[in-house]
Amino acid sequence: MDLLNNLALGFAVALTLDNSLYCLLGTLLGTLVGVLPGLGPLATIALLLPLTYGLEPTTALIMLAGIYYGAQYGGSTTAILINLPGEVSSVVTALDGHQMARQGRAGQALAVAALGSFFAGCMATLLIAAVAPSMSALALKFGPAEYCSLMLLGLVAAVALAQGSVIKAMAMVLIGLLLGLIGTDVTSGSQRFVFGIPELADGVDFVAVAMGLFGVAEVIRNLETGQADRQVASSAERGLNRWRPPREDCRRAWRASLRGTALGSLLGVLPGGGAVLASYASYLLEKKFAREPQRFGHGAIEGVAGPESANNAGAQTAFIPMLTLGLPSNPVMALMIGAMTIHNVQPGPQVISSNPELFWGLVASMWIGNALLVILNLPLIGLWVKLLSIRYRLLYPSILMLCVIGVYSVNHSPLLVLVMAIFGALGYVFSKLGCEPAQLLLGFVLGPMMEENLRRAMTISRGDPGIFVSQPISLTLLLLALALLLAAAAPAVARRRTAAFQEG
Numbered sequence: 029m030d031l032l033n034n035l036a037l038g039f040a041v042a043l044t045l046d047n048s049l050y051c052l053l054g055t056l057l058g059t060l061v062g063v064l065p066g067l068g069p070l071a072t073i074a075l076l077l078p079l080t081y082g083l084e085p086t087t088a089l090i091m092l093a094g095i096y097y098g099a100q101y102g103g104s105t106t107a108i109l110i111n112l113p114g115e116v117s118s119v120v121t122a123l124d125g126h127q128m129a130r131q132g133r134a135g136q137a138l139a140v141a142a143l144g145s146f147f148a149g150c151m152a153t154l155l156i157a158a159v160a161p162s163m164s165a166l167a168l169k170f171g172p173a174e175y176c177s178l179m180l181l182g183l184v185a186a187v188a189l190a191q192g193s194v195i196k197a198m199a200m201v202l203i204g205l206l207l208g209l210i211g212t213d214v215t216s217g218s219q220r221f222v223f224g225i226p227e228l229a230d231g232v233d234f235v236a237v238a239m240g241l242f243g244v245a246e247v248i249r250n251l252e253t254g255q256a257d258r259q260v261a262s263s264a265e266r267g268l269n270r271w272r273p274p275r276e277d278c279r280r281a282w283r284a285s286l287r288g289t290a291l292g293s294l295l296g297v298l299p300g301g302g303a304v305l306a307s308y309a310s311y312l313l314e315k316k317f318a319r320e321p322q323r324f325g326h327g328a329i330e331g332v333a334g335p336e337s338a339n340n341a342g343a344q345t346a347f348i349p350m351l352t353l354g355l356p357s358n359p360v361m362a363l364m365i366g367a368m369t370i371h372n373v374q375p376g377p378q379v380i381s382s383n384p385e386l387f388w389g390l391v392a393s394m395w396i397g398n399a400l401l402v403i404l405n406l407p408l409i410g411l412w413v414k415l416l417s418i419r420y421r422l423l424y425p426s427i428l429m430l431c432v433i434g435v436y437s438v439n440h441s442p443l444l445v446l447v448m449a450i451f452g453a454l455g456y457v458f459s460k461l462g463c464e465p466a467q468l469l470l471g472f473v474l475g476p477m478m479e480e481n482l483r484r485a486m487t488i489s490r491g492d493p494g495i496f497v498s499q500p501i502s503l504t505l506l507l508l509a510l511a512l513l514l515a516a517a518a519p520a521v522a523r524r525r526t527a528a529f530q531e532g
Contacts (some may be wrong), residue, residue: 031157034388041389042396044197047090050083054091055397058098059404062118069099070466071246073363074238075430085371086386090393092367093347096360097394100340101401104141109134118339120311124324124331131327138523140281140329141336142405148289148337149398152344155293158390160352161380170353170377172484173495177505179478181353184509186470188516196463204471207232208479215483226395227443230516234366236435236447241465242359243431244452247424249459277329284314284334284378297348297484306342307335344394351379351387354477359466362473 041047073092080088103118108125121141129135170178187197210221211231222228291313292306314334315321324331347364349355354376356362368375373383382388435444453505458465489495497503 030161034384035157035392036159037384038388038390038392041086041385042090042392046084047389047393048085048396050091050395051094051393052400054094055098055400056404056445058095058100058490059102059105059401061095062102067430069096070238070360070363071184071243072099073360073367074243077235077363077367078435079237080367081370085373085383085390087369088371089364089386089390090397091392092364092398093394094366097340098401100270100343101145101405103331104145104336105138105405108137108141118307118336120307120335122334123311124326124328127325127327128329128332133327136277136329137332138405140277140513142289142402144281144333144337145340145404147285148292148341149344149401150395151289152293152296152341153391153394153398155345155398156348156351156394157388159389160348160387170349170501171499172481172488173499173502174505175354176478176481176485177496177502177509178353179474179481179514181505181509181512183471183474183478186467194464194516197463197467200458200463200465200467201417201471204468204473205478207237207468207472208475225443227441231476232447232472233435233444234473236444237451238359238366238450238469239365239431239435240448240453241455241458241469243427244448245455245459246429246467248456249453251424253423281329281333284330285337286311287313287317288334288337289341292338292343293345295338296342296345298389306338310334310338332367347390350375351390352377355471356470359469362469365473383484384454492501 032248042051057072057076058069061069072095076092076095080092083091100118104121104125107118107122111179125137125141126312128134137406183201188196208231210228212219219229288306291310291334295306295309311324311331311334314328314330315324318324318328318330346358346361350361350364354365356365365375373379373386431448432445435448436442453463459467485495486493496506497501
């Protein structure tokens with residue numbers, strides 16, 4: 029009964045005119061971001077973060093959340109039509125989705141992708157509504173030692189589940205932790221690593237770092253790889269009007285969608301998991317369940333339904349640890365925490381009790397957003413394909429201009445523009461070295477919070493580090509972190525991990 033009352037409150041908030049319009053705007057932008065390769069929800073949310081300062085906290089989060097899960101929908105469109113995934117999580121969808129398009133089954137693939145994502149989004153949102161309050165109650169038992177151990181587990185999980193070298197992922201996390209040390213020490217009031225620059229007294233600006241690593245760096249990479257001269261045209265327009273798959277394909281698709289939804293909901297909650305890992309894992313799972321695995325890669329509809337359901341479910345259940353524990357499970361959730369902090373809302377177990385309109389309004393808006401996405405994605409396929417014909421050299425100046433305007437508007441400081449440029453160059457260098465900047469951003473966000481809780485725990489225990497192993501919850505989290513680290517470092521696990529990403 030409490031759940032129904034809470035959902036009624038949420039829909040009352042989400043269905044107001046302002047919130048509904050911003051939900052529509054967020055999902056529309058997210059779809060556009062997913063369709064256009066090279067942008068991504070991370071860079072887009074970073075670009076738009078300064079523009080949300082004048083909005084109500086609930087309205088701002090509804091729009092930013094719509095961009096995130098909307099991008100999971102849009103990314104499948106170009107992956108299916110022209111074998112060009114707009115999102116990393118849509119790479120797997122392209123394997124069978126584009127083959128379906130080449131066989132004249134593009135409409136069927138797009139319909140299965142949209143409906144599977146809608147089903148997964150609805151189920152994942154229901155899971156958030158059902159599970160989040162109990163997780164919030166559990167989180168109230170957390171003290172400084174438990175929170176410090178939890179954040180350590182999050183960083184270790186981000187390393188263990190990262191694609192590529194574990195050593196490089198650890199290095200990126202450590203760089204993020206070091207960047208988080210810059211600024212004024214909240215305990216002693218002394219300044220650390222500011223090098224006499226007054227603007228660094230409050231630390232390195234989060235928005236400038238995110239825009240540089242994921243916006244400017246992406247533009248540089250696209251220009252270097254010749255994407256500036258790329259002009260995309262649809263090669264799969266035939267078959268767009270045939271939407272309904274045959275009965276046998278429907279049977280295979282709904283089963284794959286159920287499995288993908290369950291798998292994506294679980295992996296989305298894990299730190300470092302989320303939509304990308306969920307889509308890869310779902311594809312591998314469907315191949316194992318298939319009676320004829322050789323069909324995969326040649327137009328198997330389960331290869332579209334499963335990964336698309338998984339990545340959308342993973343995208344939405346990622347909100348559970350962010351809202352209830354204040355722990356971002358991926359870089360986009362780190363940006364969402366930054367957005368909440370900007371609006372003076374502290375993520376954690378107190379969000380549900382202190383800001384019920386915000387929490388339940390956001391949950392209800394996800395149902396509304398998923399419905400809007402189905403309505404938007406199916407009729408607008410032709411428009412997205414036409415937009416892809418724009419040459420990238422005409423798009424990148426606009427992207428860079430938005431980056432500069434967005435960063436400068438934070439506090440009208442030219443230094444922030446320079447910081448963004450520096451991190452843009454660093455992001456490009458990291459990509460050349462095979463390092464993922466996502467782990468850096470997670471370390472940068474979690475580092476200051478982990479340090480604060482570490483110092484609180486040590487103050488409570490009067491300098492005794494045994495507090496971290498004497499508390500049952502803290503000890504369990506530390507053991508899980510150790511197990512994950514050992515598993516990631518084990519040669520056999522590392523080989524299987526690499527093979528899984530390559531096969532996907």
